[in-house]
Amino acid sequence: MKLRVGYELVYECPQPTPMMLMLNTHYSRVQDVLAADLLAVDPPVPITQYRDGFGNLCSRIVAPQGRISMSTTALLNISDQPETLEPFGQQHPVEELPDECLVFLLGSRYCETDLLADIAWRLFGKSPPGRDRVQAICDFVHRHITFGYHHARVTKTAWQAYQERTGVCRDFAHLAVTLCRAMNIPARYCTGYVSDVGLPPPQSPMDFAAWFEAYVGGCWQTFDPRNNAPRTGRVLMARGRDAVDVAISNTFGPTKLVKFDVRCAPE
The missing domain is CATH 3.10.620.30 (C8orf32 fold)
Structure with missing residues (x-):
């Protein structure tokens, strides 16, 4: 099954504001990716990325004063069956x-x-x-x-x-x-x-x-x-x-989230 995931987030910033974002699919799903979820920012600003201590992909930007939109879309090939249990379930000392x-x-x-x-x-x-x-x-x-x-x-x-x-x-x-x-x-x-x-x-x-x-x-x-x-x-x-x-976003200054749309549905 092909699954389309993505979002559009729009923030209002009264001043230039550093932001730390965690808005990408986890690297553990890389084998399922048909189209990668590249982060798009409007207006365009420089984006730098790093992996935190838990392996999560984090993006850093400085949002300009005014409105800024962040969006992405990805296509994954995943099972069309419900989740199943692992074969073993014992508790470890x-x-x-x-x-x-x-x-x-x-x-x-x-x-x-x-x-x-x-x-x-x-x-x-x-x-x-x-x-x-x-x-x-x-x-x-x-x-x-x-x-x-x-x-x-x-x-x-x-x-x-x-x-x-x-x-x-x-x-x-x-x-x-x-x-x-x-x-x-x-x-x-x-x-x-x-x-x-x-x-x-x-x-x-x-x-x-x-x-x-x-x-x-x-x-x-x-x-x-x-x-x-x-x-x-x-x-x-x-x-x-x-x-x-x-957290999907950490903002280092006053911001207001004015739009929040998430998509997760079969293609």
Whole structure:
């Protein structure tokens, strides 16, 4: 299946403003790319790029005063079947985890493991360890949080999402990540595109999505507490400790987002 992904973001800047952007598909999907998502900026400005410590492609610009548009489109050849489980799902003792996993056991800006550890062990301490435990966490988060865009705020943490029981996909992911880490399961936050292929109408307006990966069965496996069901057409853009590491834009000055369009649909 050919899947077209892309976006158009328009910002208003009252003054020249440095920006750091994370708006490209992840290099792990390179074998699927038929047409690459080259970042287009209008008015044109110099773009420099680098890879951060998590392997995400980051772009740097200085937006001029006034309006600036950022857009791209990519075409990927992906499976037309829903996601399937990896063959193994055992949980690994902390002392046997690869070094790269250890940072994803720790608390972070939006994932307060210290505040949720006792709750996690009370809720999931008797569940089978490994993938079954991660899925039990996803089932709980899916039931516990009521989705709604009007519940979103950029400062909401996993602890606050647990208390308020409302949020958007990033809040679902933050809470599940935190509960996994509290149970000694490495978990990392992911963002990207998720298509509506195979879903009945009506379908929600397209947006970037958040999910997470847990290290079980000797590999990183995908979990999605917001949808809590296999999806067709999931395209990773970036991953990190939490939303801080994968923000689509960081602006170093006052800006206003005035247009936000995302596309993820079969060609």
